[in-house]
Amino acid sequence: MFVFILADDGKIFYVKYFERRDADFMNHETNQVGESPIRNKRWLIMTAVFIATFMTSVEVTIVTTALPSIISELHGLAFQSWIMSAYLLTTAITTPIYGKLADMMGRRNIFQWGVIVFTLGSLLSGLSPSILLLIISRALQGIGAGAVMPLTFTIIADNFSFKERANVLAFNNTAWGLSALVGPLIGGFLVDRLSWHWVFFVNVPLGIGVMLLVWFGYHEKVRLRKQLTIDWWGIVWLAVCLVGLLLAIQVLDRQPFLAVGLLLIAVISLWLLVRQERRFENPLLSPKMFHSATFSIQIITATVLSGVLIGYQVYFPIWLQSLYRVSATTAGLVVTSSSIMWLIASFLVGTLIAKYVPKWIAIVLIVVMLLGYVELVFAGSSFPVWAFYVIAMINGTGMGIVISMNTVLSQHLVPAGMVGSATSILTLGRSLGQTVMAGVYGAILNLVIRLNLHGGISFSQVNNVISSAHSQSVANSALVDPIVLTALHAVFTCVVVILVIVLLINWLDPNKKVIN
Template structure:
């Protein structure tokens, strides 16, 4: 019988992750050209918001559907939607056409990202999964290095439309590999597929939550009200899901304390990564008065050590165990952020590069470990659903933290009397959050996820 070619599938998974990672960063280089060409003042934020919203909304739904209809089919649908949205973005002649195309592209990305996690969980055992997951996560580090360079080169030689078109051949290659190399066992279809009102409550809650997060920095009161409304809708949805025979979220897994803690780690560590990447270049430009190029290159060590930490996370997990390794990761990152919060503004460029390297390693290891240990609580029946939920936590963490830290940076309401710069207050805020996270991780019971998973089931 024909079997899945895991080597080719690793290539497909990596390319799929790489293309979504590049898409998340390369558009930044073309924003000014797009706004100038299409002539919409509000286009800048909407270019990113529409993609982010649609991706976040689609992620848990695609994860759930994959457990019913099969990962291969849903992965292919996600790739096709991403391909369609990408082509339409490239041919966009108006802002409204671009918005709609970005929505389609984001929905496709919402089908791709959880499937990459789920496929790794299916194709590799826990001892190998860390290495493969680390290799896959390195795509984000590589994308942060090459996307601005590729984007700048394209804009210099061609038009902004080609920022999108370069993704087309990569997606076609992934589709071909998946079709030929992946042989999936027929999923054990559950009697129900989730009702319309379940999906409606989930989408409405997430939409309100994300809208509140986006409005939080500019319209504080309105954003807070909408955010709270979203939380209430999601709480109501969660209570209803607990009564459903066929929930569309992994409710039984979410009730496990250890799994919930790991998803909090995913949320906060990914959020801290965004805060670091945004405010370190700002520090270098405002205090050291160096060029934007030098500021961007300061993230290079972070990206390289992110890749290194991700790749060796599996070996570190086997050596230190889940609890101790998480303590070391959170503690190491805490020391890094705490140091950045008190270092003088004129700290040397090389010193900042050292901190960039250390934080890249700790965060890269933390991102990978949080995902693979949380995924260990999934069963074969809900692996895609759990992977979708973890991916959603990752997206929400980045979205919430970049907005929340932006408010801290602008208002500096906590540290105004100390007359510290905005980035100092940002890193101090992250440090306080990591102190709380270290406390939670340190009081985490050492439990075998497979044993606890059996108790729940």
């Protein structure tokens, strides 16, 4: 089957030829008519993508386990938040930049560059003798991850048809689920038996393996334009906007006036970015992608639901540990149950989008998730423990379907020359959704707790209750527990509000047909 994609001036700029022969599937791509076709080994590509997805996603869970040892050895308590923030910040800034470069220069080279930088950052992180060098090395890791994370989805889109893509993405999601399950175990083992340095060193052989697989299995021929124009001002304004936003979230609960100033800088930079992208001939974030209301809704939905995701991942365990006095391991199984259902449900996406209109799939599942959170807003101290697992499993099912659908559709609804940019925007949205809402939830929790302190109860006493260590008896628990419960109600009220907003946004989706 031949697929011709026409540019605005009527010239053919992208040709794909698909031929299925027994179990093998050969993908031939050319950037100009008349070039020789290129044969890719899809099993090698998928192995590389699977390992790369695992490598970048396990980075968060495995490092979290090692944080106490890192802080203790490097005397970095004052800067401990930056060990994670530096990685997330540079990942967020570089993600859309790499997406655009991948559309202009080819996926393979940018992906290889990202893997090399990530692997080098991992090696330097493990060798870091001080907290400052560790933070710098983590920022370098994030620069590499900014290329690897979105391009795994883009490479899948290039090598698999629309009908196959949902199942392939579901398979690749197992790497993410595996990292969530084994990351803490691997991190704990490495720290206990070796040292914290090895939580970074473990990525080095994985990175080398990915580089070799891509080198031998993934080939493409890209003819660069004679004049490769880069949207430097777009990059600058995007970076200033994201840095301002993420730094504002970091200081929101401690320095609110500074946070407001940083948010103002972020808003002004966003306005300058939009103006730049409308005027520039080859923009970093093309406004043409957002001409499709359905595409825009996929991005918004994935962003908001990622914010909901971080809500139950963080605050379900806090609720169970602080009010029900269960162990950290038992509370952590809530998140595990959600991850398992996410993986299972994502395999249903291909069948669902082939039969039903996307907006109705999203609306039904969001309503079901919403009902669970409404229960939490009114839940008392006798609310059963098993109900948290049920709500988490429902969330995992709903998000596994909806966010996977958002990914597939966002790639399908743009021209082939913009698939990399579209994927990077969705990946950026998911990262921002989690990062921003984590800060918002934390600010709400702390604010409500401070407003409800009474009876001689101090903030430090409430902090001790929320701690996962219950080796010592909690004094005045009859007074402290209602304060914590009220704060958690406020957090999940926020979740309900944003779910209602995203429900209304999906209701406004003008598309009323099955997309194929």
